[in-house]
Amino acid sequence: MTAPTRMLLPALLMVGLGGALLSSSILAGATLLLAVAGMVFILKKSLPGTGWDTPKELRLMHFAFWFFVLVSGYSWLMEGFAYEGGKTLGTHARLILFWPLVVALTCSGVRARGAFIALGLISLSVIVALVSALAARHGSLDKILSIRFGGGINPISFGNLALLGGMLTLVGGFFFGRSKRPVLAGLFCVAGVTAVVISMLSETRSNLVALPFLLLLLLPLLGRKLRVGGVIVVAVIAISAVASSDRMFNSLEGLLHDRSLDTGMDARIEVWGLAWNMFLANPLTGIGLGGYTASVEAAVAAGEVSAKLGLCCTGHAHNDLLNNAATSGIPGILSWALLIFIPLAIFARHLFSKHRPTAHLAVAGTMVATGYLMFGLTEATFDRSLFLTFYLLIMAGLASALFTELNASCYRDRKVRVSATIITKNEEDHIADCLQSARLVADEIIVLDSGSTDRTVDIARQYADIVEVTDWPGFGIQKQRALEKATGDWVLSLDADERITPELAREINHHLAEPDADAYKLPWAVTIYGKRLDFGRSGRAPLRLFRREGVSFSDALVHERILIPSGRRIRTLRGRLTHYTHRDFGHSLEKSAKYAWLGSLEKHRKGKKTRTMIYPTLRGLLTFVQVYFIRFGFLDGAVGYLTAVTYAQVTFNKYAGLWTLDRNGRKN
Known part of the structure; x- marks a missing residue:
């Protein structure tokens, strides 16, 4: 310009x-x-040419x-x-x-x-x-x-x-x-x-x-x-x-005395x-x-x-x-x-x-x-x-x-030591980009692999400080193992299919110059089928960055939680954590089925029950409404619709799986 x-x-x-x-x-x-x-700038694509990352708030x-x-x-x-x-x-x-x-x-x-x-x-x-x-x-x-x-x-x-x-x-x-x-x-x-x-x-x-x-x-x-x-x-x-307004004073006076107002x-x-x-x-x-x-x-x-x-x-x-x-x-x-x-x-x-x-x-x-x-x-x-x-x-x-x-507004450099932890299995397509992005904010990178049969471990050793191969006890326990190897004051827990964008890296480093919280949630930007989703499932902000002392992971098989000691402050940052959830639709179906079944097993382990197929159906419908309408997933177009349907199916399968486990348990 x-x-x-x-x-x-x-x-x-x-x-x-x-x-x-x-x-x-x-x-x-x-x-x-x-x-x-x-309109001229839109036709010339002037802003994308500058690397402008469209804020979802403006959308x-x-x-x-x-x-x-x-x-x-x-x-x-x-x-x-x-x-x-x-x-x-x-x-x-x-x-x-x-x-x-x-x-x-x-x-x-x-x-x-x-x-x-x-x-x-x-x-x-x-x-x-x-x-x-x-x-x-x-x-x-x-x-x-x-x-x-x-x-x-x-x-x-x-x-x-x-x-x-x-x-x-x-x-x-x-x-x-x-x-x-x-x-x-x-x-x-x-x-x-x-x-x-x-x-x-x-x-x-x-x-x-x-x-x-x-x-x-x-x-x-x-x-x-x-x-x-x-x-x-x-x-x-x-x-x-x-008191100085004649119209207002007269209106109030009339209302108090004879409950009448002026003509207007x-x-x-x-x-x-x-x-x-x-x-x-x-x-x-x-x-x-x-x-x-x-x-x-x-x-x-x-x-x-x-x-x-x-x-x-x-x-x-x-x-x-x-x-x-x-x-x-x-x-x-x-x-x-x-x-x-x-x-x-x-x-x-x-x-x-x-x-x-x-x-x-x-x-x-x-x-x-x-x-x-x-x-x-x-x-x-x-x-x-x-x-x-x-x-x-x-x-x-x-x-x-x-x-x-x-x-x-983000220009300061962090003053604390940060350890990044990543667990992997067969992630050779993702691991290099993930670790390179983590290095933007981490002094130490720890990778725990659970028996990959591809080149994941070899690639990880090129970028990480610690790489170990272990068995697979479940998401929660594996992430806890990685956390126990961290030596930094702060820990950044990433999945292999996630990326720290340069904008998010600047924001993290800026906040860690003088931390104003004990843990930070990083908003997701789910990216699938060539499109970044700003709404729907991207409406979530998972907890990923936290002060290490006193923190642990739950032992859940899937959808583990980070357990933050009570009284600590949690804030949500603006920058986006890019999340490449699926390689293609086939991988989406495979991954969705896996997470749904693990969710069924986890709920069954905790004694949860589903006695009728009506409940899985209702939960699936509610998930679709939440992702597509309440979280404005429709603004992400056709991919947003497909994502909402996929998550609704995962929810249905999870509770349907729990129903089958309950049914088998009663027969036995």
Whole structure:
């Protein structure tokens, strides 16, 4: 990528976010240009050419954005391609640009600094909007205070996004403060606070609901001793904000005295009930994207609801959850939940990261998802093009910057001695690559072979420090034997078909420079039939790295466990442990049958029983549902489906085998 292009793409992010509240066309135009650039990079395969390892978290976010559009298309189809529904689908369809945006911004190398400058421009635009309004009214602040200030757009949209922009600017101020740039930090903090204050001029009640939650998200950026005081400050600010808002104060006063609300809230409550009834009438499909408008208009015409709903509430139900429930049924509820909670979970995981840029970006991303969750209590934010496009661009920018920073966050060298242990039998196809990858993190490599008839032992001796041939007592006992030969402070227990990737090696060495846990789980990246699986069975993270003292293996024949002393802390790393489970489908069948039968024998040894074939059948079905749906195995395509079926078959065979053992035992 040329230097001008590398500079242009972050500039488009800044223009799009900074100009969002000045003109929705600026936001839409910048988003489209970035997406077109991303499509070009996708066609040229620019990121794979750099060795970029696609984070599975980004793939999950991509699914959430696409799923929302697919559900909208399904809803439009079910209602018969109505014109009103088509317009709504056109708004929702922008979400399919998430992946091109991520690719463009990742290729440009946008990081925390660039992302926070873009967020700071949101606050600048809020201030410019107020200054422009003052100039138009010849500096009369009283005139602005007498109305709901909206900066030239809908006061609700302006108030919500101005509040979110101000809070994100404050996060940027904290970041620059920690980066020892006091002048920039001061400017960002002043701009952020100013934007938050201006947002309150919109008199938007959802702002007052969201404010304390957004303020609480700043606490992870404070030291532990300051967090208790921070909670008190947040409470004081929230109470002061409510007390200073005439609309909110009057609503609360009316609710406490005569249980009445103002006209706006009465209309919302009425339309929420109407939307809920629409959902109950059509829970599986909803009434369609355009069906909501037609239903409200019909109810108003028939006198079933207040006439005021025809003036304020025909476009949407003023609540994201209820709006999606009414228009798209249960699929709509699910699509909305994934669109909010998948990004929320991904960003929140890194809130307390010790890497400063990562922690601040995590707070910002969590703040965006939380803000939209709160704003969606009284608005259908994803039916408004400004709200939706803003969410799309800001999430793409923050996600790109987050994973770029995560890749740069592991740079230290380990300060402890590590022993790698591997047990083998007939693994000549795997053992060399396994041992070479282990050497990236291990000072000592120990291989215990159980009578290989191929070249496994000869190859192992070229790379390992200790190679011994023993009998085969079962997985647990054999791994315990290998553990007893280890001399390192830490032990990395690998299978011969596993590989430590360079990214995972950097992360392990970084964490072992100053260990923050006593054991680490390493997420699997199962690789079969030429495809790396990011979900399904790859959703597991087996325990592989641990402090040696006091640790042992269970004596199980198969699926042995690492027994960690109580009280020790276990963490899960991000890097992937590549797992080449099968050479081909024939090997898959052979290995699956072996593990299923060993599992049957192990359960029988422990006294487990299965008295009917119904149980193996149900367990097999549940395994398929867990691997394919709950762990998002369907995102891995045809190989993901085949893997889910294979594991379901293994589960069925294991319990069917136990049934045969019980049956033979009873006859004998």
